[in-house]
Amino acid sequence: MQNSVKYCLLLFLLISCAQIQTEAQTVYITKTGRKYHKETCRYLNHSKYPLTLSKAKERGYEACKVCKPATKTTGAKVDSDSTKIIVSPTPPKVVKAVRCSAKTRSTGSRCKRMTKNANGKCWQHQ
Ligand SMILES: [Zn+2]
Ligand SMILES: [Zn+2]
Structure with missing residues:
Protein backbone atom coordinates (compact mmCIF):
# COMPACT_ATOMS: atom_id res chain seq x y z
CA MET A 1 0.00 0.00 0.00
CA GLN A 2 2.71 2.46 0.99
CA ASN A 3 4.71 1.64 -2.10
CA SER A 4 1.87 2.44 -4.45
CA VAL A 5 1.35 5.80 -2.74
CA LYS A 6 5.03 6.59 -3.23
CA TYR A 7 4.75 5.56 -6.87
CA CYS A 8 1.76 7.85 -7.42
CA LEU A 9 3.60 10.74 -5.84
CA LEU A 10 6.63 10.11 -8.03
CA LEU A 11 4.45 9.93 -11.13
CA PHE A 12 2.74 13.16 -10.16
CA LEU A 13 6.11 14.88 -9.72
CA LEU A 14 7.29 13.63 -13.09
CA ILE A 15 4.16 14.90 -14.81
CA SER A 16 4.36 18.32 -13.18
CA CYS A 17 8.04 18.61 -14.10
CA ALA A 18 7.21 17.84 -17.73
CA GLN A 19 4.48 20.46 -17.66
CA ILE A 20 6.79 23.09 -16.25
CA GLN A 21 9.22 22.42 -19.09
CA THR A 22 6.61 22.80 -21.82
CA GLU A 23 4.91 25.78 -20.16
CA ALA A 24 8.22 27.61 -19.80
CA GLN A 25 8.27 29.02 -23.31
CA THR A 26 5.77 31.84 -23.39
CA VAL A 27 5.12 33.83 -26.53
CA TYR A 28 2.67 36.66 -27.14
CA ILE A 29 0.02 37.13 -29.76
CA THR A 30 -1.97 40.20 -30.72
CA LYS A 31 -5.72 40.58 -31.06
CA THR A 32 -5.77 40.45 -34.85
CA GLY A 33 -2.36 39.26 -36.03
CA ARG A 34 -1.45 35.76 -37.14
CA LYS A 35 2.07 35.93 -35.71
CA TYR A 36 3.47 35.28 -32.26
CA HIS A 37 6.03 37.55 -30.64
CA LYS A 38 8.61 37.98 -27.91
CA GLU A 39 7.45 39.94 -24.91
CA THR A 40 9.53 42.95 -25.99
CA CYS A 41 8.25 43.21 -29.57
CA ARG A 42 6.88 46.58 -30.68
CA TYR A 43 3.88 44.91 -32.33
CA LEU A 44 2.56 44.18 -28.84
CA ASN A 45 1.89 47.85 -28.12
CA HIS A 46 -1.81 47.57 -28.93
CA SER A 47 -2.69 44.11 -27.65
CA LYS A 48 -0.76 41.38 -25.90
CA TYR A 49 -1.99 37.87 -25.08
CA PRO A 50 0.44 35.39 -23.55
CA LEU A 51 0.31 31.73 -24.49
CA THR A 52 2.76 28.85 -24.74
CA LEU A 53 4.83 28.38 -27.85
CA SER A 54 3.35 24.94 -28.49
CA LYS A 55 -0.20 26.33 -28.27
CA ALA A 56 0.66 29.19 -30.60
CA LYS A 57 1.95 26.68 -33.15
CA GLU A 58 -1.10 24.47 -32.66
CA ARG A 59 -3.32 27.39 -33.54
CA GLY A 60 -1.35 28.15 -36.68
CA TYR A 61 0.54 31.21 -35.52
CA GLU A 62 3.85 31.95 -37.20
CA ALA A 63 7.01 33.42 -35.70
CA CYS A 64 7.28 37.20 -36.06
CA LYS A 65 10.07 38.21 -38.42
CA VAL A 66 10.84 41.38 -36.47
CA CYS A 67 11.43 40.06 -32.95
CA LYS A 68 12.30 36.48 -33.97
CA PRO A 69 10.81 34.46 -31.10
CA ALA A 70 11.87 30.86 -30.49
CA THR A 71 10.42 28.43 -33.02
CA LYS A 72 11.27 25.17 -31.29
CA THR A 73 9.53 23.77 -28.25
CA THR A 74 12.26 22.37 -26.02
CA GLY A 75 9.75 20.53 -23.84
CA ALA A 76 8.49 18.42 -26.73
CA LYS A 77 12.00 17.31 -27.58
CA VAL A 78 12.64 16.07 -24.04
CA ASP A 79 9.37 14.15 -24.17
CA SER A 80 10.20 12.26 -27.36
CA ASP A 81 13.64 11.37 -26.05
CA SER A 82 12.29 9.86 -22.85
CA THR A 83 9.69 7.89 -24.83
CA LYS A 84 12.47 6.35 -26.88
CA ILE A 85 14.19 5.13 -23.75
CA ILE A 86 10.99 3.56 -22.39
CA VAL A 87 10.01 1.86 -25.65
CA SER A 88 13.59 0.60 -26.11
CA PRO A 89 14.04 -1.05 -29.51
CA THR A 90 15.07 -4.69 -29.93
CA PRO A 91 18.71 -5.26 -28.95
CA PRO A 92 21.20 -5.49 -31.80
CA LYS A 93 21.58 -8.97 -33.26
CA VAL A 94 24.73 -10.74 -32.13
ZN1 LIG B 1 7.28 40.54 -33.12
ZN1 LIG C 1 35.61 -20.81 -47.04
Whole structure:
Protein backbone atom coordinates (compact mmCIF):
# COMPACT_ATOMS: atom_id res chain seq x y z
CA MET A 1 0.00 0.00 0.00
CA GLN A 2 2.71 2.46 0.99
CA ASN A 3 4.71 1.64 -2.10
CA SER A 4 1.87 2.44 -4.45
CA VAL A 5 1.35 5.80 -2.74
CA LYS A 6 5.03 6.59 -3.23
CA TYR A 7 4.75 5.56 -6.87
CA CYS A 8 1.76 7.85 -7.42
CA LEU A 9 3.60 10.74 -5.84
CA LEU A 10 6.63 10.11 -8.03
CA LEU A 11 4.45 9.93 -11.13
CA PHE A 12 2.74 13.16 -10.16
CA LEU A 13 6.11 14.88 -9.72
CA LEU A 14 7.29 13.63 -13.09
CA ILE A 15 4.16 14.90 -14.81
CA SER A 16 4.36 18.32 -13.18
CA CYS A 17 8.04 18.61 -14.10
CA ALA A 18 7.21 17.84 -17.73
CA GLN A 19 4.48 20.46 -17.66
CA ILE A 20 6.79 23.09 -16.25
CA GLN A 21 9.22 22.42 -19.09
CA THR A 22 6.61 22.80 -21.82
CA GLU A 23 4.91 25.78 -20.16
CA ALA A 24 8.22 27.61 -19.80
CA GLN A 25 8.27 29.02 -23.31
CA THR A 26 5.77 31.84 -23.39
CA VAL A 27 5.12 33.83 -26.53
CA TYR A 28 2.67 36.66 -27.14
CA ILE A 29 0.02 37.13 -29.76
CA THR A 30 -1.97 40.20 -30.72
CA LYS A 31 -5.72 40.58 -31.06
CA THR A 32 -5.77 40.45 -34.85
CA GLY A 33 -2.36 39.26 -36.03
CA ARG A 34 -1.45 35.76 -37.14
CA LYS A 35 2.07 35.93 -35.71
CA TYR A 36 3.47 35.28 -32.26
CA HIS A 37 6.03 37.55 -30.64
CA LYS A 38 8.61 37.98 -27.91
CA GLU A 39 7.45 39.94 -24.91
CA THR A 40 9.53 42.95 -25.99
CA CYS A 41 8.25 43.21 -29.57
CA ARG A 42 6.88 46.58 -30.68
CA TYR A 43 3.88 44.91 -32.33
CA LEU A 44 2.56 44.18 -28.84
CA ASN A 45 1.89 47.85 -28.12
CA HIS A 46 -1.81 47.57 -28.93
CA SER A 47 -2.69 44.11 -27.65
CA LYS A 48 -0.76 41.38 -25.90
CA TYR A 49 -1.99 37.87 -25.08
CA PRO A 50 0.44 35.39 -23.55
CA LEU A 51 0.31 31.73 -24.49
CA THR A 52 2.76 28.85 -24.74
CA LEU A 53 4.83 28.38 -27.85
CA SER A 54 3.35 24.94 -28.49
CA LYS A 55 -0.20 26.33 -28.27
CA ALA A 56 0.66 29.19 -30.60
CA LYS A 57 1.95 26.68 -33.15
CA GLU A 58 -1.10 24.47 -32.66
CA ARG A 59 -3.32 27.39 -33.54
CA GLY A 60 -1.35 28.15 -36.68
CA TYR A 61 0.54 31.21 -35.52
CA GLU A 62 3.85 31.95 -37.20
CA ALA A 63 7.01 33.42 -35.70
CA CYS A 64 7.28 37.20 -36.06
CA LYS A 65 10.07 38.21 -38.42
CA VAL A 66 10.84 41.38 -36.47
CA CYS A 67 11.43 40.06 -32.95
CA LYS A 68 12.30 36.48 -33.97
CA PRO A 69 10.81 34.46 -31.10
CA ALA A 70 11.87 30.86 -30.49
CA THR A 71 10.42 28.43 -33.02
CA LYS A 72 11.27 25.17 -31.29
CA THR A 73 9.53 23.77 -28.25
CA THR A 74 12.26 22.37 -26.02
CA GLY A 75 9.75 20.53 -23.84
CA ALA A 76 8.49 18.42 -26.73
CA LYS A 77 12.00 17.31 -27.58
CA VAL A 78 12.64 16.07 -24.04
CA ASP A 79 9.37 14.15 -24.17
CA SER A 80 10.20 12.26 -27.36
CA ASP A 81 13.64 11.37 -26.05
CA SER A 82 12.29 9.86 -22.85
CA THR A 83 9.69 7.89 -24.83
CA LYS A 84 12.47 6.35 -26.88
CA ILE A 85 14.19 5.13 -23.75
CA ILE A 86 10.99 3.56 -22.39
CA VAL A 87 10.01 1.86 -25.65
CA SER A 88 13.59 0.60 -26.11
CA PRO A 89 14.04 -1.05 -29.51
CA THR A 90 15.07 -4.69 -29.93
CA PRO A 91 18.71 -5.26 -28.95
CA PRO A 92 21.20 -5.49 -31.80
CA LYS A 93 21.58 -8.97 -33.26
CA VAL A 94 24.73 -10.74 -32.13
CA VAL A 95 26.11 -12.64 -35.09
CA LYS A 96 28.43 -15.45 -34.11
CA ALA A 97 31.29 -16.27 -36.38
CA VAL A 98 31.25 -19.87 -37.56
CA ARG A 99 33.79 -21.87 -39.47
CA CYS A 100 33.21 -21.86 -43.20
CA SER A 101 31.30 -24.99 -44.23
CA ALA A 102 32.79 -25.20 -47.70
CA LYS A 103 35.72 -27.32 -48.81
CA THR A 104 38.75 -25.85 -50.49
CA ARG A 105 39.09 -26.83 -54.11
CA SER A 106 42.83 -27.46 -54.04
CA THR A 107 43.19 -29.84 -51.06
CA GLY A 108 39.59 -31.00 -50.53
CA SER A 109 39.84 -30.28 -46.78
CA ARG A 110 37.44 -28.03 -44.93
CA CYS A 111 38.00 -24.30 -45.27
CA LYS A 112 39.57 -22.81 -42.16
CA ARG A 113 38.16 -19.31 -42.54
CA MET A 114 35.67 -17.95 -40.01
CA THR A 115 32.56 -16.28 -41.35
CA LYS A 116 29.55 -14.32 -40.11
CA ASN A 117 27.58 -14.86 -43.29
CA ALA A 118 24.06 -16.29 -42.99
CA ASN A 119 24.85 -19.17 -45.34
CA GLY A 120 27.81 -20.28 -43.23
CA LYS A 121 30.35 -19.73 -45.97
CA CYS A 122 33.27 -17.34 -46.07
CA TRP A 123 33.67 -14.56 -48.58
CA GLN A 124 35.61 -16.84 -50.94
CA HIS A 125 33.05 -19.63 -50.96
CA GLN A 126 29.89 -17.55 -51.38
ZN1 LIG B 1 7.28 40.54 -33.12
ZN1 LIG C 1 35.61 -20.81 -47.04
